[in-house]
Amino acid sequence: MKFEIVDPNARATKLVDVIDLCVAQRVAGLNPGRTDHGTLWLGLSIVVDEDSLFAPADTLGYFALNFRLYAGPAVLHSHDETGKTCDLPSEVSPIWIKDAAEAESLIQAGLLERPQLAIDGEVFWQWPQPKPDLTEWVNRVTQASRQRPIVIDRDTIIRKV
Structure with a gap:
């Protein structure tokens, strides 16, 4: 199966043909x-280290896709309408970001969204702050979602926990 490995430190991507997504993650x-999975747009997903944006500024390389900031290596892969992983049909070109200062400038200019953890618009954490107490975050999400459907990070809807 074809995947794209993103290496922001080398400012390079490469296509790999490996047996599955777990192998692609290890190659990256x-x-x-310890990963976080997300959808960039219909048919294209990304896998990153779950703590990459919590790392101290400039300890990892940065890149952007679809107006979102990412840090550290990543795997891009395709999926069909059912969510099943399938071959990546072509390479994707990330925007390489020199350092945290350039990322901040792009955010201030409105060209990138600031990464954040938020419930219904109430910000709990935002980049480049240090890693928050994630136990407290999970407790807040759980408590809020028991009362009503909630929106997490502007795009994930949790109806009930």
Whole structure:
């Protein structure tokens, strides 16, 4: 199966043909048990280290896709309408970001969204702040979602926990 490995430190991507997504994650230097998965747009997903944006500024390379900031290595992969992983049909070109200062400038200019953890618009954490207490975050999400449907990070709707 074809995947794209993103290496922001080298400012390079490469297509790899490996047996599955777990192998692609290892090729990228990611630990499959410590990753975060997201959808960039219909048919294209990204896998990153779950703590990459919590790392101190400029300890990892940065890139952007679809107006979102990412740090560290990543795997891009395609999926069909059912969510099943399938071959990536072509390479995707990330925007390479020199450092945290350039990322901040792009955010201030409105060209990138500031990464954040938020419930219904109430910000709990935002980049480049240090890693928050994630136990408190989970408790807030759980409590809020028991009362009503909530929106997490502007795009994820949780109806009930």
